[in-house]
Amino acid sequence: MSEPLLPTDPASIGGHRLLARLGAGGMGVVYLGRTEAGALAAVKVIQAEYAHEPDFRARFRREVESARRVTSPWAVPVTGADPDADEPWLATAFVPGPSLEEAVARHGPLPTRSVRVLGRMLAAALREVHAAGLVHRDVKPANVLLAVDGPRLIDFGIARATDETAITSTDMVVGTPGFLSPEQAEARGSAVGPASDIFSLGCLLAYAASGRPPFGTGTADALLYRTVHDEPDLAGIEAEENAEENTEDSGDTEDTEGTEGTGGIELLTLLRLCLAKDPADRPTAEQFGTVLLIEDAVPEGGQIDWLPEDVVRIIADRSAEMLALPDIEPTVADxxxxxxxxxxxxxxxxxxxxxxxxxxxxxxxxxxxxxxxxxxxxxxxxxxxxxxxxxxxxxxDPGGSAPGARRWAIGVQADLSGAQKTTGQAQERGARLAVEQFNSRRNKPFELVLKTSDDGGSAERAPAAARKLIRDEDVLAVLGPSNDETAQAVLGTYDEALLPLLSVTVGGLILTTQEYRSFLQCRAADAVLSMSIGIHLAKQKGALRPGLLQDRTARTYSWESAQSTTLMLRGHGRPPYPRVIPADTEDVGPVVTDMLRAGIDSFVYSGYAQGAARVARELATAGFDGPRLAPQAVIDPAFLEQAGDAAEGWLLTSSFIDPSAVPAAKTFTATFRKRYGAAPGYYAAEAYDTVNLVLQELLKATKGKRPPGRKELVGLLRKSRYKGITKEFAVRPTDGQFTGWGVSLLRVEDGRFRYVGEAPSKV
Known part of the structure; x- marks a missing residue:
């Protein structure tokens, strides 16, 4: 449940003696603290570097104010705060029980009655939230703590007053995918009101009753799409309720009549009401207690036996641990x-x-x-x-190793042995070449080595690969990882260590759903690559009517690609003719025929290489020779092999160049060939550039023979600009997202992907 304090942690905050760490994230740390009176509290402390940002401090102050406005017994109370401190902090009453997320993960779904009681008490908490003029906006299992006397709703970090504007931009999705409402998923801004919290509560209760989120699992893009377009998965919840009712009828002597007849409502029906797509069709928090779940009333001032025994045991064990905490003498640092x-x-x-x-x-x-x-x-x-x-x-030891004897390192975390090993090995070679050239300098302040960590392209292996580099104190920065799944698995780990992580390959929307402190995205995002397709078509002369096919085999990638292309085409007055095909569709003939009959004169495919090959063959058979375009995922040997001659002429966008076709990369290409005996593969030049970006900042900040520390290097990299052989590198200082262009065009010619040049950035 908790972890020991680190040597760098303070001994006390705001009159709270700190005893342990309860958790850490990108923006700060949550500690277990004890007041002078002996009461335990959860103390959330914001990192100093974020406290210096006026917008962030204002947001934290708003969190404190929001939490103080809610007085429900089922919402954790604020016991102290100082949003104006050098390191702003917020203390709330400590609840020793597990979160709902942890309880379900460890012991499975809750009994139906427990879910009903949970729903009633959380609705009571939301009733107070809404009465205070707020919308919580992040009701999820991780934000509900379980206690013997009832649940506690926590974390008002993104709560907003109902009359306030969006937290950032109108296009930003705020909340936790899988537990947010359709209006949040589509970033509708002012449309996100109290009914949004009710939808999230429905998702939470469905999770508690079934052990799984109602819109499945996967990447953020997939969850957002399903939330808006698909029906929730509530399978098994009705059967569980019926089973419980049958048990009560056969063996329980208590009066259970009226569960359906005295104003109550069965759980499955309640969930369907909460999960209505239209906010107007959902019940209010007030209706939970006055109409829907009145038979599960909680005695005033009393307790209710509502949790299963195994969860109660966790609470008891953790309460005992708190009582046994030692009275540690403070160790306040100068x-x-x-x-x-x-x-x-x-x-x-x-x-x-x-x-x-x-x-x-x-x-x-x-x-x-x-x-x-x-x-x-x-x-x-x-x-x-x-x-x-x-x-x-x-x-x-002043008499230890001589200055300069230590060899600092650049790390590479990549898929060096799995399905994407060709790309991973190309990055490793490009990075190694940059390090070797640095070491060949006569007046270098120190020597560098390259240290690799193979994650096999697996999200399961990625955390261990990251920890290997993080534990090595000589590693100053890391290049990698190879794909969005492994990136999602390790970004938080690198963030806590404040070790700079620079990636030239990952570009999914999932990377924008949270602000990371140490991440730098060094390529155009997938959405930008797809938007460039729309720009290219909008520049073509003639009255084009684009056709756009979204292949759900590619799940969130195809959805994100289709949405971005559509947005750009509509913005230039050329809305596409859209079609969507189910995942794993083999026969694409009917949908292609339909699109051609609709009069399309250009074609955009959103999906993976295998599906693009099927479409290419159908278009070729129909004699269609108009522009055919697709995003980067189609740049795969499988497309050339399976489409054959039908692939000829397809135009594809990419976040990498072919260095052998770029004059600025001529020297790099020749050096690479001499070093490795082969032409540089995809992303080799981008990796070379990225390491040289790091070296540029290391040399600027090196004092004597010692380079800057990891934390300092993060700040330097986020403010830097670097003109490489592939593109100009720059990121937003606040979140590390790439702000350059760096989009290329490749065309299939003579059975190969030929580099055409930089894609246009405007019409």
């Missing part, structure tokens, strides 16, 4: 030491903290000595034992 400490990974922060702690009274008490020893051991374990000991030894 302010000057804290201000001079470098980022984790440099070896200075732990030494400064330990030194200040031991000198504050001249002599450490036994309890304090145990704490310091434990902190030192934790640092050694977290940083990889020997490497961390060497780092501490170098800092503590």
């Amino acid at each position: 302010a000057s030491a804290e201000s001079s400490a470098e980022a984790p990974g440099d070896g200075d922060a732990a030494s400064a903290s330990a030194s200040a702690s031991s000198s504050s009274s001249g002599k450490a008490s036994p309890g304090r000595r145990r704490l310091l020893l434990a902190s030192g051991a934790a640092l050694l374990l977290a940083a990889g034992g020997t490497a961390a000991w060497a780092a501490l030894r170098d800092e503590d």
